[in-house]
Amino acid sequence: NAGVTQTPKFQVLKTGQSMTLQCAQDMNHNSMYWYRQDPGMGLRLIYYSASEGTTDKGEVPNGYNVSRLNKREFSLRLESAAPSQTSVYFCASSKGIGQGSEAFFGQGTRLTVV
Amino acid sequence: KQEVTQIPAALSVPEGENLVLNCSFTDSAIYNLQWFRQDPGKGLTSLLLIQSSQREQTSGRLNASLDKSSGRSTLYIAASQPGDSATYLCAVEAGGSYIPTFGRGTSLIVHP
Numbered sequence: 001n002a003g004v005t006q007t008p009k010f011q012v013l014k015t016g017q018s019m020t021l022q023c024a025q026d027m028n029h030n031s032m033y034w035y036r037q038d039p040g041m042g043l044r045l046i047y048y049s050a051s052e053g054t055t056d057k058g059e060v061p062n063g064y065n066v067s068r069l070n071k072r073e074f075s076l077r078l079e080s081a082a083p084s085q086t087s088v089y090f091c092a093s094s095k096g097i098g099q100g101s102e103a104f105f106g107q108g109t110r111l112t113v114v
Numbered sequence: 115k116q117e118v119t120q121i122p123a124a125l126s127v128p129e130g131e132n133l134v135l136n137c138s139f140t141d142s143a144i145y146n147l148q149w150f151r152q153d154p155g156k157g158l159t160s161l162l163l164i165q166s167s168q169r170e171q172t173s174g175r176l177n178a179s180l181d182k183s184s185g186r187s188t189l190y191i192a193a194s195q196p197g198d199s200a201t202y203l204c205a206v207e208a209g210g211s212y213i214p215t216f217g218r219g220t221s222l223i224v225h226p
Binding site for chain 1: 207
């Protein structure tokens with residue numbers, strides 16, 4: 001019973017490098033989300049995808065891009081990493097936005113940009 | 115914009131105490147409110163989901179209530195145990211934005 005799976009779990013990047021964080025869910029959920037969690041700031045939404053084929057900006061989208069590859073997968077890309085992007089990144093999914101449904105989270109990716 | 119506040123930010127109690135964690139939100143037009151638990155270095159685990167039409171939900175020693183009119187939810191933990199030590203977060207899915215907005219959490223330590 002995998003739920004939401006994120007890869008990688010840990011990553012160290014040099015400033016200016018690029019990388020893609022992968023997320024997949026096996027619950028047939030329509031909506032998927034990317035959050036970042038920083039000390040003292042709580043979880044902040046980066047991007048979300050209400051349904052397959054759509055993506056929208058959240059609270060802190062600058063420096064990131066996303067792709068909803070299919071219903072299962074939602075990836076987050078850092079084109080040119082900056083130290084300010086050092087954070088823990090969480091992917092989540094739910095049946096659908098505005099449906100009052102439960103959200104499920106992955107285990108997170110700890111990213112350090114040096 | 116929905117604002118979610120959790121009080122207290124940190125709490126340390128002896129084992130066996132009954133606890134109340136608070137969550138307040140500014141936009142009462144919500145679809146649901148969800149309580150999560152997060153252990154250090156781990157992801158978020160869903161504890162309870164309260165739909166907008168519900169007043170409370172219970173799971174084992176946990177009880178969550180929702181009062182939309184006052185913009186408040188409480189998480190009640192009965193007979194606390196050291197294994198309850200974690201950060202507890204609430205998230206609100208509100209009308210308009212639809213997306214879950216989180217509070218900053220309450221860090222709980224239950225000592226033997």
